[in-house]
Amino acid sequence: MKRIVLCILTLLTVGSCTKEFDKMNVDPNNPTALSPQYLLPYAIEKVVDRSWGGRTRFERLNLDGAMLWMQYLTRNIYSNEGDNYGLSVAFYNNNWTSLFNDGLVNFQRIVTLSGAGGQYQNTNYEGIAMVMRTWTFSLLTDLYGPIPYTEALKGTADQPNYTPSYDSMDKIYAGMLADLKTANEKLVVGGAAVSGDILYNGDILKWKKFANSLRLRLANRQAAKKLAESKAIMAEILGDPTKYPVFTSNADNATLKTTEVLSSNNEFFLVMVNDSRTDWNVSKTLTDKLNALGDERLKVYAQPNKAGKYEGHANGLPDAIATTYLATSSNIGTYFIQKTSPEVIMTFAELNLILAEAAQDGDITGSAQSYFEKGITASFDQYGLKVTDTYLKTVGAVSKANIMEQKWIALFGQGLEAWTEYRRTGLPVLPAKDPRAVFENDGVLPTRLPFPTSESSLNEANYTKGIALVGGKNDTKAKLWWAEN
Template structure:
């Protein structure tokens, strides 16, 4: 009877001309909405993009764990050295990370920006500002991985005038746009303004978002300083000259990170791979262990697990037959980093202070380099609940640019993607000579960028070829990017 009644009502609606205007509403499935609010898009885009950046749990796609943490000699492999440690990569590494950054992250941040704008479906200046910060961060990661990428014409697949073959922008133009967008984001973010839900980074705390926007802007300004000194200097001095208008990180509570949980799927990606996935393929590199042991740096107790009371590593790039002999004699990754609730880090107070120390040494800002340097080191220790050893600053010695960048490398443990970018930009830290037993691909050159994905060759080749030309070299892992200082 219920089926018959429903059918009768449906026929009446179809046949009655006065009811045809309601037909579109009758065909909306409430269980499959066509519009998704920012409170749902935001946490999805955040988690997907940060998980990719921090770890990635799919084999052959683990950007940080099987790429930059190895290349920067924090980790080394005890088996399968061809999965990153010897600079060998599967096409899935650059194909699928590119696809996820654009499709899961950037497109969703863009959708929030459009819908939350003053002319959007649901205006909300704070959603717009948060998404603008995250879009800027993820674009900065993406251009620092590949160089020239679609930027100004990207993310327009659903626009009124869609672009399915977006042009590539040069890295200097992308940086120009990002620095401007972060300034706009700081202006749009209003403390005490409309609420933001679904924020798994700062829980809707808009002041902290403003701090992240300005701290990230300092990172990018400093990164391009050797190429655009006047512009970068002006940006850094503008921010540091008005703490009220341009707040920045002032404590570790301001750090940009996702606080993971023990509940799936919101657990730490390193835990997913190394504990739930039972992968024991990694040990600590001897480069890291030797450096921290020489300094008496107690952060090694967090970064690694002891073997017979000592923290030891082994060299990178060893063939499996040799590397496997170190499985039980080389320190494993510290238990702190393999816990399910360990946060996925984007940017910290320590990094910011070391950025400012470098800028002070370079003359880009007027602050005291030694103070920034020691504050950066202290913040890194305190991030893990440690105190700086009494004689540590004496052992480190006088502040120089190289020592600032060495300490940044130590502090960026875990955030290998950023450490790799800083190494490519500056050449620091100076890495030890390769072990004579090691065997490397890529002609022995530590990768300078990632190759473009195969989808760009098949779907956007004309634009891609112009992008390759903008990089000034072949589409390989030896072409240097724009911000390289030498």
């Protein structure tokens, strides 16, 4: 009160009280602008949590979607929540909204703030945000198909665009691959420091490795549609490991470092332990396959039942039948439901299996068998296990089918990635449906998510064009661009 009175008394002669009046009225606890170090951890955690599980019922993208469709897990109750191919509106509405608003918008803010002319110029922040922006766009386009891309994220631009057009997937892939190459150039080892990095703790070399490994993933995914371009990209990366470093061990894996703090716990832990949800068991498809192979990873992926066995039950069973397996079907392994269990984006094992497929297809030079065995070994090593010659002999020689089966096994937990690879290749071959199972969607395993209902009202003209790009129906049966058959 005294300061206000003093300002009034001296206003005409001094003017100093009004000189910093704007600073006096700034609440330090409610900033109007955030720097990259605060935007980055928020955006990373939001998108990785979404991809790994999501805690909110009817929105659990991985747990109640891809992990069930790829028959890693199965439900013992509420089979209509994903296991029978049924989807709630919230499932495809709210995941779209979160990936765009919580993830992409903030990664774009970091690019703007840290890029040339930005308030916090730092090419390492810019490069990291470009990598994460690309990965998030890849999630969205692989989930929905055509999406707003070229005109997206311009709501706060000088000339804002609130009704962005939908781009075809081939155009989106071209943009993502180009951005990853640029991101690798922006990332400078020994350059400006970054804070708030909850993936690699500021290790820029590992970010470069992730950028180039992700670029190989996307190039391989589109290879059947753009062979020459994909081969050129893979040759460029593999031909110059100094300029384009890639993962060289499990120490390079892109994983979210979850914590003991409740809000940052692993998503599987939050749902299955903290929220006491016991709705899931391990699928019979997974246990049958790993038991047949003598695969030690089963002891990590699942818990033994009361008889000391690793068993599951079929997907899509009605509740009255599914609940009868509660005493015999294995639960998910304890490794995956700790507070600090990692949430995985990409691994050294996956990279080697990508290269095994590329070599098997003749898209790169090198031994497909060697990459294949390195991929299997890396997957075992990821869990502190050792692969044996007996196991490799049981698996058999490298082939497209064996590569994709081993990729499916190695991707346990990463349901979205496994689902995308299955939709692309049709592999691994999943067993015939249990005759007691009841499925929606005419029994068709979902091939995409519908565009959200908000788009039909807020962006109708472009939404209609987007539907045309997936065959004219906004359903879950249309094959996406990279599908090989």
